[in-house]
Structures are given as C-alpha cells and as structure tokens.
Amino acid sequence: MPNTAQPAITSADKTFYDLRSDIVDGSIGAGSKLSEADLASRYNVSRAVVREAINRLEACRIVDRKPNVGARVVTLTPEGLIELYKVREALEGMAAREAAINMSDDEIADLNALLNTHFETVQGEQRYYQEAGDVDFHYRVIMGSKNQTLISMLTEGIYHLVRMYRVQLGMAGPRVTTAFDEHKHIVQAISNRDPELAEMLMRRHITYSRNNIERKLAQEKQ
Amino acid sequence: MPNTAQPAITSADKTFYDLRSDIVDGSIGAGSKLSEADLASRYNVSRAVVREAINRLEACRIVDRKPNVGARVVTLTPEGLIELYKVREALEGMAAREAAINMSDDEIADLNALLNTHFETVQGEQRYYQEAGDVDFHYRVIMGSKNQTLISMLTEGIYHLVRMYRVQLGMAGPRVTTAFDEHKHIVQAISNRDPELAEMLMRRHITYSRNNIERKLAQEKQ
DNA sequence: CTCTTAATAATTGTCGACAATATAGTGATG
C-alpha cells in the first residue's frame, strides 16, 4: 500500500484552524473576548477542545490571555505592525539568501513559471495580484530556504499575524504597482545563485511595504 | 496598596516551567516519550494540566507530538542546531542593530558595567564566563531592541532550544577564549550608536559560534 | 519459522462536573 500518510486531523486541530480563520479574516474583531463556553457551543465541541485551540492561538500571539480572566483577540497597534515587518525583513531576507543556495533548479524553474503567470495577469487586469499571488511568491521563497526552523516561524507564526493586522487596520493587500518588478528581480538573483543580492532585494522589498504602511498610518492620523 | 501586580501563577504554568527545565537541562533525554499519565503523577497534577504544558512545549518546538500517538522530546540532529544558529544570526543581528538605536544611555552604561564585571572575572579565572554571563549579555542586547515580537521569539523560543541542543549534543557553553573581545566590540558599536556595525559584529559573533560547533561535530564523526 | 490477522491492553482525545478566582451589583456608611 502506498503511504498515504493521513494527517489524522483531531477535533482540536479543526477548531484551532476555524477559530484562527475567523479571527484573521476579521469575523471576530480585535479585542473581542473569547469566551470558552460560547465558542464551545458555537463550534459544537467541549470546552477542553476550545481551550486547547485558544492555547495554540496564544502561542501564535494571535490572542492574549490572562490567568483567571480570559483570552482576547490581540488589539493591534500600528507600532506592533511595524515591529512585525522589521522581524519579517530579517527573516525573509535570510530566506531569500538561503533559497538562492538551496533551491533546486526545478524549483527555481517553477518559481519563474509562477512569475510569468502573474505577468499575464498583470497584463490582463490593471492591478497586480491582490493577495494570493503575493503570498504564493513569498511562500515559495520561504520553503526554498529548506530551513525548517525558519519555515515554521514564518508560515505558522508571522504570516497569519501580518494578515490579521492588515485586515484589522483596514489595509488592502500588498502594493500593486511596483511589487511585480521587485519580485522579478528577486527571482533573477535566486536564478543566478546570488545569495547576497537576493537577500538585499528581499529586504528592500519588505522595507518598501513597511514604508507604504507607515505612510498610510501617518495619513490616517491627520 | 501599591500595585504589586501578581502574575497569578497557575498550576499549568508551573508544570510547563518545570517540565521545560527538566528537558532543557537533560534530566529528560532526547527522544523520551512524554506519557501524560506518568507526568501527571510525577508532578502531582491532573492529566489536563500536563496536556496543556505539553502543548506549550510543542509550540516552542521542544517536543514533537503526533495525534493519537503522543509527544516525544525532539531528537536533535546536528543539522537542526546549525539551522537554529542561522536563524539566531538573523534575529540577533537585527536585535543588535535596533539596540544601537533604541537603548537608553543608562541601559548602555549598565551594559558596559556588566562587561567590566566580566572582564575582572576573566582576569581572575582563566576562562571567560561559562554560560550565565554569555546569556546575560545577549539577553540585554535583545531586550534593548525594544521590539516585543523579536524579544519573545528569542527569549521564549530559540534560547531554550539552543540550550537544549547544546546539552544533548554534549557541547560545553560558549567559546571562552575570544567571546569576551567580541562582546566588547559589539558594546562599543552600540555605545557609538552605530547600528550597521553592531549588526555586523553580532552576526559575525554568532557565525563564529556556529563554525565552532560545526568543527566539533565534524571531529565527532571521525 | 514467518507473515497475516484478530483480540487485548495501553494511551490519547473528548467530555461534563466541580473548585477557585475575578467581575458586577447591592447596600451600608462616612
């Protein structure tokens, strides 16, 4: 029998994923109290299962929990989002560097193909991909680093947080105008097996995003 | 009454800390099965409490859990330790850079004082501090970054993992010969408010540690 | 003797109930 490798989804897993989705996409707003009893009846599971899910969300820093008081969806400050982007810059810069070293030729070819698909989308519609394409690109670079520690930090931690912050601060997806070119250059550096350049371009790419956010936040303050 | 701000330690917290200590310092070895029932009777708490502790350890990547099978202390490959050091390099490099920007003058003065204390220790005994001093130095730089996301990633995640790996792979503390000078130069860069240099020196410092480890691992293979 | 299969035992996942703690409300008192 071929090893189909069932993940063996447990009820707590599912509740965790569901709850995370509801929070990240804004169905459960910032600062909301997460009552264990309420959630238990909402998701049709026991309180213990909800507790486990909340514990995991706390580990991802998506909720904040106080002993004997309860858990709340984190209230996000603009400064917090900036902090997050700085960490992202350091980690994804490293990911790009390692990807330039460790990605296989096939994987790089796939990445180029992905970018070409995106290019056609850009031609057709005015704007570059909204969100999915951007996530897809970054995701592949991260995986290309082949560093498991780095991969799980980014894909299980930071990314959901970034998405949540963006939704709750009312920011649209990534910048659409210049992002495509930046992606293209990063892929070129990776294709040329130039780790230093890949890192630098990725850092710059994320810095631009951060500046973009800072600008928007500054506008709102007025 | 002055706000003494009790953290309100819960039973699950304590069990988590105890268990983590026992694993990190090697009392519970690599690959050990963590039976919920056993641990419950050992720590005199219910299985639910142990479960919560194990869940948190899983979030820290200290244990590996498979649904319906159980949790084991992670078995650590030398490659895993190298991976960890690379992430550390990226994150602590960033910490040093941000510390050079965000530490207060007083905090920098304290850091210098700490280093002087260490210097006298070096004079007295032959070797530089074993472990505590090294941790203390890095800890202050990390806190100096003032970036909460970064701080919790390093102090709640990576540091315990590094310690565990070192213990289980039978490595002593940090290199004793040259580490002190490296620390001194990093503090100088921070004192001079030179973020770029501080980052570069910290990265190099950690790279040296990694090379040191790689060398030892290569020796063992023979 | 080895491999497959079925029954058994052990462990984890889930649940509802009780205990401990914090919050809200009420009333008394200065």
Added chain:
DNA sequence: CATCACTATATTGTCGACAATTATTAAGAG
C-alpha cells in the same frame, strides 16, 4: 454623593471518567 465592604454571578482552572485510536500480543495459516 462617593467609597468601601460584601454578596451574588459568571468565567476560568482543574479534575476524573468515558470514548476513540493506536500499539502490543496471541493465534493461526502458509
């Protein structure tokens, strides 16, 4: 009227029991 103390309520923390799944052992066939 404000403040404090106390009570009542609601929520979380902890526990033991049951259900579901996996690992182990035993039995039988080839």
